[in-house]
Structure formats: C-alpha cells, structure tokens
Amino acid sequence: MSLARTLLTRGNGLLAALACLAALVLAAPAQAATPRDQLVIGMNMNNLLSLDPAGATGNDVLGVVANLYDYLVELDPHDLARVRPALAGHWVFADDRRSLTLTLREGVRFQSGRLLTADDAAWSLQRVLKLNLAMASPWKSYGFSAANAPRLIRALDARTLRIDFPEPTDPKMVLYTLATSVSAAILDRQAVLAHERNGDLGAAWLLTHAAGSGPFALTEWRAKDAMLMDRFNGYWRGPAKLRRVVMRHIPESLSLRFMITRGDVDLAAGMAGPDIEALKHDASVVVQPVxxxxxxxxxxxxxxxxxxxxxxxxxxxxxxxxxxxxxxxxxxxxxxxxxxxxxxxxxxxxxxxxxxxxxxxxxxxxxxxxxxxxxxxxxxxxxxxxxxxxxxxxxxxxxxxxxxxxxxxxxxxxxxxxxxxxxxxxxxxxxxxxxxxxxxxxxxxxxxxxxxxxxxxxxxxxxxxxxxxxxxxxxxxxxxxxxxxxxxxxxxxxxxxxxxxxxxxxxxxxxxxETVVLSRRVHGYVGHPSATTHLRDVHKD
Missing domain, CATH: 3.10.105.10 (Dipeptide-binding Protein; Domain 3)
Known part of the structure; x- marks a missing residue:
C-alpha cells in the first residue's frame, strides 16, 4: 500500500486526510486509486458559504445537509411525486386540509447520542422562522411567522409533531418542502443551544458545524479547501457503506477531468461542457445527467x-x-x-x-x-x-x-x-x-x-x-x-x-x-433532482 493511501486509510484527523489528498495530486502513478472505503468528490466550493439549515442557500449545501441531517420525509429520486418515510414513519392530513400530523420513529439518536424527539423537530422548524434568514421564505409564503410558529408547529408528545397551517394552502406543497428544503433538517436542540451566543440560537456556530442525526458526521470543514464527513455508526438506518466522504475544492474543470481519469477523485461535479463531452468516450467513467x-x-x-x-x-x-x-x-x-x-x-x-x-x-x-x-x-x-x-x-x-x-x-x-x-x-x-x-x-x-x-x-x-x-x-x-x-x-x-x-x-x-462524472468503481450513486442526493448507500469496488 502506498504511503498516501496508508495515511488516508488510517488517519482519523483532518491533517492526515489532507496530507493524503496532496500526495494523490503530486504522485507520479497514472492510476492513483482512492481508498475503497472513502468517496472523494471534486467540486467548486465557492458557493458553499454556510451549513446552518436556517440560512444556507444553493444546491451545493443541499447535498451536504442531506447527509449530515435527517428530514422528516424524503422524495423518491425516480418519482418526485412519491413521498417516502424518513424520520416520520407515518403522516396524515386533516380532512379540512388545514393541518399535518407526523408520527416519528422510535429510537432515533442524534450523533451526540441523544434521542431525537418531536420537540427537536418542532424547535428546528420554529428556529428557522425566529432567525428569519434566507430559508424562512418558503415558510413565510405559507403564512408562518416567528410570532405564530410556537403555536402552529408543536410537539403533541415525544413522537407526534403537528403543523397547523396559518392560511389555506395545498398540503402537498408543505410536505414537499419538508422533504426538500434545507430549512427542514432536524437539529439536535441541546447541542445547538450549548453553543448559543447572545441569543443567536447557535447561528454563528452552525455556520461551520453540524448537529444532526444523519449517516455522516462533520469532521472538519475548511472553506474553499476541503470538507470531511465520517460515518456515524449509530445511524438509525444502519451504518453507511462508506467510512468517509471527502469533498475537495477543485474549481478548474480541466484539473477535475485529469483527476477523475487518473483516479484521484471518485466523483467530479461542476465540470465544463467540453470536458464532460470528452469524458463520455472514457471507459473508466460514467457520465450521469440529472x-x-x-x-x-x-x-x-x-x-x-x-x-x-x-x-x-x-x-x-x-x-x-x-x-x-x-x-x-x-x-x-x-x-x-x-x-x-x-x-x-x-x-x-x-x-x-x-x-x-x-x-x-x-x-x-x-x-x-x-x-x-x-x-x-x-x-x-x-x-x-x-x-x-x-x-x-x-x-x-x-x-x-x-x-x-x-x-x-x-x-x-x-x-x-x-x-x-x-x-x-x-x-x-x-x-x-x-x-x-x-x-x-x-x-x-x-x-x-x-x-x-x-x-x-x-x-x-x-x-x-x-x-x-x-x-x-x-x-x-x-x-x-x-x-x-x-x-x-x-x-x-x-x-x-x-x-x-x-x-x-x-x-x-x-x-x-447537472452532470456529474463518476468513476466506474462507484456504485449506488443516484443524483437527486431536488439536489438532496443521499450517499448512505454508495459503495465502491
């Protein structure tokens, strides 16, 4: 095993991982295979500015948050009209279409070890409206506000969440928002409030940290450099198939093209059209448009x-x-x-x-x-x-x-x-x-x-x-x-x-x-039309 691969396989900290990544780029071999238990993603991270679900915008952050946190429900990537259970195993609309009641699963734990409850879910949604940042907009369009959120979004018991709509609306639209909007990620209330400063509900801390129950936990993030997410072994669906996901800031399309063909990255996103066209003729990769x-x-x-x-x-x-x-x-x-x-x-x-x-x-x-x-x-x-x-x-x-x-x-x-x-x-x-x-x-x-x-x-x-x-x-x-x-x-x-x-x-x-280029070693990657692409089932040869 090469020194670079040994470092990345055994290293648990950011320093070891970044040392390996640098070695992969500088190494001479034509095929520098990434470790089998890690997915290395090359992408432009210029627009990845915040990880706070209340204020983060853009497609790039959706793909990150979908793997650090869980949502109450999800959309089937093959049929967006089909809503699938996630944290909520069951839900029902009132006959008058003015409320939605969701029943949460038992035994789900945050990465901190705390049990996830309907109180966490209610607080997470209320927080978005209290902070009134960018991601409050869809909720405000339904008539929710910081003032009415505590009354309309509430836990009936540890496993039951009720959302009353302040104005008549299409209840399917609210359910779709719960499945797709970054604002619908469920946060560990206690972990976030432990980092609250001057009544900001943890906003400053959550810019660069996470407190979720998703299949991966945030290990380190260096803006416009690299992000490391490690498998959360206590995940309620069972541990993800990959041990680690590494996102690297590689804004140059030609660099990405060379790195995907060399095996330095497993997935290249945001490439220029001519480079994607050239790679359609490369048998070592798969081009996937969404x-x-x-x-x-x-x-x-x-x-x-x-x-x-x-x-x-x-x-x-x-x-x-x-x-x-x-x-x-x-x-x-x-x-x-x-x-x-x-x-x-x-x-x-x-x-x-x-x-x-x-x-x-x-x-x-x-x-x-x-x-x-x-x-x-x-x-x-x-x-x-x-x-x-x-x-x-x-x-x-x-x-x-x-x-x-x-x-x-x-x-x-x-x-x-x-x-x-x-x-x-x-x-x-x-x-x-x-x-x-x-x-x-x-x-x-x-x-x-x-x-x-x-x-x-x-x-x-x-x-x-x-x-x-x-x-x-x-x-x-x-x-x-x-x-x-x-x-x-x-x-x-x-x-x-x-x-x-x-x-x-x-x-x-x-x-x-959106067109991504995947190494043929990668299996189980299904790009989501709503950008909430899940990596929990991705694995490699």
Missing part, C-alpha cells in the same frame, strides 16, 4: 426606469439568441425551456417559441424612446455556462444599439446586488423547483406580494427584480388553495399566460441539468 427544476435566466431590474417600460422588456426578450445559446452553450448544463414552471409537471405549458428578432427589438426600442439604444450592465458569475450566456447576450444586445458592460464577480457580488435591488441585468440561475410543484417555481420567480423596499423579500426573485402584478399574485394565491387538481393546474397555466403577456422581468432560457 434534470433539476431551476432555470438559467436573464433578469431585468424594474427599479431601472428603462426596464420598467414593457416595450423595453419586450425588446430585450427579442434580443436573446435562445437557439444559439441552447445549441452551442447549454449541452450538459441545461435543456431549452422558456417557461417559469419546470418541465414534466401537468401544469407546464409548451414553450412560447421566443426567438432572436433584432428588427422587432429595434422597433420596440424606438417606440420607447431609445432609437439609438442605451448603456447598461450585465452582472454574472465568471463560471460557465453563465459567463458564456452573458457574452452571447452582450453581442445580441449590441445589434440593437445596447452597449452592455459585463461585470463578473462572486455570488455575493452578483446575487448580493440582486438582493439589494441594485442591478440592471443579471444572467443567473435559480427559480425554486426543489419541490415538484408549480407553486415552487412561481413563488421563486414570479410571486411578489409586497414590492416595497422595506419588505426585503430577498428569496423571492420577483421582489428582487421589482416585478409586481396584483393579478398574478392573486391567481397564485388562489391556485395553491384550490383542492381540485385539474382546476388548480388550469390556474397555474393561466399564471404563465399572464406572465407572458405582462412580460415578466425574468426570462428563462433553459432548465438546469
């Missing part, structure tokens, strides 16, 4: 008087080269889709067929008083395919006289400006879609019940753009309360038609497809 419910989009700020003009938004919609972008840029990143509701749902409408039409755009701009165009900015992450989409948009805007400067930056610089409503154009990715329900997409991209700056509805991208349609808001609210499924779907289709007619400020271009 369609997610989020969208790649162009967003306009209606706080900018130019974009508040419907004619200008309509012109911008005609200055996107949808066909060119989807053919040349999006393979392995996404599939063409121009509607806010994700592909595959009964309420989804066919694409409206938007296309690049420069003469029409020029005519609309002239009517709006901009015959020579204007100057603007495009904010975008520097990562593909987003930067490539922005470059294409910059070129097609110029055809109508719009001089757009690209401002590339970090997630905080791009989406932070969007949250502050201080931007012109953003090329981004988002739009809910974690829950397999039209309301998830429309809530994230379209819904905006209060357009005031003071509302700070930062997790609603409709609010970020300043798009506010009372008619659309009202129809979304009515649809989520409609008990008849056929009528509900018809209402969601009407929302999409209205959004098309009013020229919404966010224009989807493609639905996200």
């Amino acid at each position: 369609l997610r419910g989020t969208s790649y989009y162009v967003a306009l700020s209606m706080k900018n008087p130019r974009f508040a003009d419907r004619r200008v938004r309509l012109a911008l919609r005609s200055l996107i080269d949808y066909d060119g972008i989807n053919k040349a840029i999006m393979p392995n990143y996404g599939v063409a889709h121009q509607r806010p509701v994700m592909i595959g749902l009964a309420a989804a409408l066919p694409d409206p067929g938007y296309r690049l039409d420069v003469p029409r755009a020029r005519k609309l701009l002239a009517e709006a008083g901009y015959p020579q165009g204007f100057r603007t900015t495009i904010r975008v992450l520097s990562d593909p395919p987003l930067i490539n989409i922005a470059t294409s948009l910059q070129a097609t805007l110029a055809l109508a006289g719009i001089d757009a400067e690209i401002l590339s930056g970090t997630g905080n610089q791009v989406y932070g400006a969007m949250r502050d409503r201080k931007f012109d154009i953003v090329v981004g990715r988002g739009g809910g879609g974690v829950e397999p329900h039209p309301h998830a997409n429309l809530r994230a991209l379209v819904y905006n019940p209060d357009n005031s700056d003071a509302a700070r509805l930062t997790n609603f991208q409709g609010w970020r753009t300043g798009f506010h349609s009372p008619a659309i808001n009202r129809l979304i609210e009515e649809a989520v309360r409609e008990p008849d499924e056929a009528r509900q779907n018809a209402m969601y289709r009407e929302v999409q038609r209205l959004y098309d007619s009013e020229v919404g400020a966010i224009q989807p271009i493609a639905q996200m497809q």
Whole structure:
C-alpha cells in the first residue's frame, strides 16, 4: 500500500486526510486509486458559504445537509411525486386540509447520542422562522411567522409533531418542502443551544458545524479547501457503506477531468461542457445527467426606469439568441425551456417559441424612446455556462444599439446586488423547483406580494427584480388553495399566460441539468433532482 493511501486509510484527523489528498495530486502513478472505503468528490466550493439549515442557500449545501441531517420525509429520486418515510414513519392530513400530523420513529439518536424527539423537530422548524434568514421564505409564503410558529408547529408528545397551517394552502406543497428544503433538517436542540451566543440560537456556530442525526458526521470543514464527513455508526438506518466522504475544492474543470481519469477523485461535479463531452468516450467513467427544476435566466431590474417600460422588456426578450445559446452553450448544463414552471409537471405549458428578432427589438426600442439604444450592465458569475450566456447576450444586445458592460464577480457580488435591488441585468440561475410543484417555481420567480423596499423579500426573485402584478399574485394565491387538481393546474397555466403577456422581468432560457462524472468503481450513486442526493448507500469496488 502506498504511503498516501496508508495515511488516508488510517488517519482519523483532518491533517492526515489532507496530507493524503496532496500526495494523490503530486504522485507520479497514472492510476492513483482512492481508498475503497472513502468517496472523494471534486467540486467548486465557492458557493458553499454556510451549513446552518436556517440560512444556507444553493444546491451545493443541499447535498451536504442531506447527509449530515435527517428530514422528516424524503422524495423518491425516480418519482418526485412519491413521498417516502424518513424520520416520520407515518403522516396524515386533516380532512379540512388545514393541518399535518407526523408520527416519528422510535429510537432515533442524534450523533451526540441523544434521542431525537418531536420537540427537536418542532424547535428546528420554529428556529428557522425566529432567525428569519434566507430559508424562512418558503415558510413565510405559507403564512408562518416567528410570532405564530410556537403555536402552529408543536410537539403533541415525544413522537407526534403537528403543523397547523396559518392560511389555506395545498398540503402537498408543505410536505414537499419538508422533504426538500434545507430549512427542514432536524437539529439536535441541546447541542445547538450549548453553543448559543447572545441569543443567536447557535447561528454563528452552525455556520461551520453540524448537529444532526444523519449517516455522516462533520469532521472538519475548511472553506474553499476541503470538507470531511465520517460515518456515524449509530445511524438509525444502519451504518453507511462508506467510512468517509471527502469533498475537495477543485474549481478548474480541466484539473477535475485529469483527476477523475487518473483516479484521484471518485466523483467530479461542476465540470465544463467540453470536458464532460470528452469524458463520455472514457471507459473508466460514467457520465450521469440529472434534470433539476431551476432555470438559467436573464433578469431585468424594474427599479431601472428603462426596464420598467414593457416595450423595453419586450425588446430585450427579442434580443436573446435562445437557439444559439441552447445549441452551442447549454449541452450538459441545461435543456431549452422558456417557461417559469419546470418541465414534466401537468401544469407546464409548451414553450412560447421566443426567438432572436433584432428588427422587432429595434422597433420596440424606438417606440420607447431609445432609437439609438442605451448603456447598461450585465452582472454574472465568471463560471460557465453563465459567463458564456452573458457574452452571447452582450453581442445580441449590441445589434440593437445596447452597449452592455459585463461585470463578473462572486455570488455575493452578483446575487448580493440582486438582493439589494441594485442591478440592471443579471444572467443567473435559480427559480425554486426543489419541490415538484408549480407553486415552487412561481413563488421563486414570479410571486411578489409586497414590492416595497422595506419588505426585503430577498428569496423571492420577483421582489428582487421589482416585478409586481396584483393579478398574478392573486391567481397564485388562489391556485395553491384550490383542492381540485385539474382546476388548480388550469390556474397555474393561466399564471404563465399572464406572465407572458405582462412580460415578466425574468426570462428563462433553459432548465438546469447537472452532470456529474463518476468513476466506474462507484456504485449506488443516484443524483437527486431536488439536489438532496443521499450517499448512505454508495459503495465502491
């Protein structure tokens, strides 16, 4: 056995693991196999900023939290409409659709050794609303608040959790949120409160620590470097098949390509399209695409008087080269889709067929008083395919006289400006879609019940753009309360038609497809469309 492998196999601390990882990179052998009992993942960790389920955002953290914590229920990765038991072995909705009662399993223990109870579950959900960070948004959209949460989310006994809905809603949507939202992870109340400082409910500590009951325990995390998760042998489903999961920050796609073929990593995520295409011809790896419910989009700020003009938004919609972008840029990143509701749902409408039409755009701009165009900015992450989409948009805007400067930056610089409503154009990715329900997409991209700056509805991208349609808001609210499924779907289709007619400020271009590359030594890995990919059953040759 090589020294590197010996270190990683026997080492229990971060130092030994990182020493091995460095040795794997620098070693000369062509095939540096990773240890059999460990999964080494190469990925870009730039957007992995917090592990606190109350405030952590982004797909990357979903995959981490799903393995450190348990949820009350889970969604079947092969059939998202099928809800599977997790911590809750049984659940029932009230006949009036105004409450959900869940019965928890007996004998589940946190990694601290404490028994998990319904009190922990109630406190975990209440904490999200009390802190009122990013992940409180889905719960607030149902009418929950810090004030009413203790009354509406409560333990009836050690194993029974009851959630009363403050407003009429589709109970399936609440169940889907419990299965998929990072905010629904169940925390060890005592462990978290032991690290509380100045009434923060453990928020500062949970940025870089965990207190869950999941199949893996967090051993160490170095931001933008490495994360180690070790098997929790007391896991209620039985110990995970792997002893350790190692996540490494490798932002360069070409480096990932070399490392997956050399055997330095077992799974590569976030690779560039050309490198993925090249690896499709490599017999040592498997390329696995997973369609997610989020969208790649162009967003306009209606706080900018130019974009508040419907004619200008309509012109911008005609200055996107949808066909060119989807053919040349999006393979392995996404599939063409121009509607806010994700592909595959009964309420989804066919694409409206938007296309690049420069003469029409020029005519609309002239009517709006901009015959020579204007100057603007495009904010975008520097990562593909987003930067490539922005470059294409910059070129097609110029055809109508719009001089757009690209401002590339970090997630905080791009989406932070969007949250502050201080931007012109953003090329981004988002739009809910974690829950397999039209309301998830429309809530994230379209819904905006209060357009005031003071509302700070930062997790609603409709609010970020300043798009506010009372008619659309009202129809979304009515649809989520409609008990008849056929009528509900018809209402969601009407929302999409209205959004098309009013020229919404966010224009989807493609639905996200995440493509990971796996070593053929890896078995049992099933990428989850909701990003909650579980690693408990993954094993290696």
